[in-house]
Amino acid sequence: MSSAILKPLPRWADVVLLPILNLALAFIVSGLVVLAIGQDPLAALNAIVTGAFGNGYNFGYTLYYSTNFMFTGLAVAVAAHAGLFNIGGNGQAYIAGLGVIAVALPLQFLPWWITFPIAIVAGAAVGGLWGFIPGWLQAKRGSHVVITTIMFNFIAAAIMVYMVVNVLRPAGILAPESAMIAPEGRMPKLGAFIPWFKNTDVNFTLVLALVCLVGAYILIWHTRFGFAMRALGQNPTATRYAGMSNSRIIMIVMTMSGALAGMVAVNQVVGVQYRLVLDYVADAGFVGIAVALMGRNHPVGILLAAVLFGALYQGGNELQYVIPGLSKEMVVVIQALVILFTGAMEGLFRPGLQRIFMTLSPQQKAGAIEANSVKSGS
């Protein structure tokens, strides 16, 4: 009953203050875990922050990881706005590598700025196909995308092993990988433009990720289709009433979602590895779910959350060198706690904050007292 009289938080508190508090709590609990295994939490925090942001080299790697998470976070968010839970980001990002390598190898002697857009289209097409099929199954057959996209992750993994080992592997090479792309066809690293980044893996694909963030914002809130997909996400009966064709929206959104996840392949294949290897996605698809959750499916939130998770990845890599007692797995614990407190238990502080805000604002307090007395009077 007492929760009924609480007023909603001001927007800034909801969007800024609440996530910061949740994040702080996640780090405090992580600190306790570090303490429990006999290490200094402040030294660990220092190692992670320095490892992620300390110099151009470290920050470059943070941004490289972030690039992947921006794509997969957007993939999850775009689907989520239409009420679809795309768990298949991993598979879509993985199989898109086939499309990218299929155009990157034949075009490898052309300048990168010709290869790049073609690789984007090819990656988007194959990743999009891997999103479209579950979308089609949901729209026409009623198979739930959560189930089908999970299964499509495994199918993608199996196909990739077959393709890399049996089809793409050049004769005489034992490692499971495709031929190398010639230097001309490789994406320039950001270090080539900004020397501060040195020779880190962050490359021109980061710009593509930022363009995708802006594009997604425009798509979701400033296009007719964005209106339709948000409507479907909120009320599928109303979209049927409006005649928007729910099945069409589902198929288009899942295709777009898969295409966005497929951009990870562009980053990895022509930006970092210069060949197709196995398991290059490294679960970025699943991290994307956390990124979208924490970023509240908003491109700005996804940008910030992607950088946070990129920093945790990169900082975690450094952590194990700085403090030998803490392994890379410690970072997995921190990530899990961040997801727990910013995602699953996102509303933990809300009632308390609402009470504090009410005590601070006399106008709201008066309103609440009035509501309360009416309640007790009736």
Added chain:
Amino acid sequence: MAITDYVSVMRQGAMVDTLKTSETNPEQLAELMVGRRVLLRVEKTAAKPGDTFLSVENLVVKDDLGVTRVKDVSFTVRAGEIVGIAGVAGNGQSELLESISGMRDQTSGIVRLKGTPLSLEGDDGAHRARKAGLAHVPEDRQRMGLITAFEEWENAMLGYEDDPAYGKGIILDSAAAQAEARERIKKFDIRPANERLKTANFSGGNQQKIVLAREMERNPDVLIVGQPTRGVDIGAIEFIHNQIIKMRDAGKAILVVSVELDEIRSLADRILVMFDGQIVGEADPATATEGELGLMMAGVTDKKAAAPARVAAQGQGS
């Protein structure tokens, strides 16, 4: 009537009376079922019906469970008249409305708008119906007619979002849509007058006005309205009734479905009674009594009047 000793009548969740079957009659039960309430008077002139705008021919519709809910229904609505469909809730009215408006696939039958058959199949049937000039105010505004989590202006264009007035190409010009929403808020006196407010925060009557404004301002040839004033305050009821009559007087064909018999009687120029998925009778609201309509709503028609007696005779025989 044939097999019971006592009859209890339930209305609006309460047991209103219990009678001995031998001491009562269908007319009395019908009156109890419908209830006597103050008839809302609606000021209107006699209808001047013109050409047939909406014609429904041999419509058969199944519900989500595959049960046939509309059984071979045919009727017409002419320009400049309000046709009301009366009936106890759950006799196929909802499925009928959903089918005509393109929300639900029909099993067979034809819906014609000004003589042209509407293609309503597929999940975008409602879109084609709108394009053809058929507007629909749904029975359940919160579940169908509105997206309550959206801002008011977004709901003010729901179903018409591809209108060129809302921007060029794929881009949605929210400023244009909001300007139009503000105009309608003024015209329909929607309160609070704030197009950026979340729709869930409007009262039932104002939510209904948002839907009505959206569907009426498109100037459709045919307007179908389900439960025009359910959960709406008295002031808004009068406004909504007057708007519907204004549209009729402008020469539009209007189909109203309501479980409120008073509303049907005061609003309609012609009443069709629906029972068990069929139109069982037609009545003139000027002459039909509540009792007559109530009987038809319970499935008792002149033609069928002999049926219960026959059942009774069989019952005694065995």
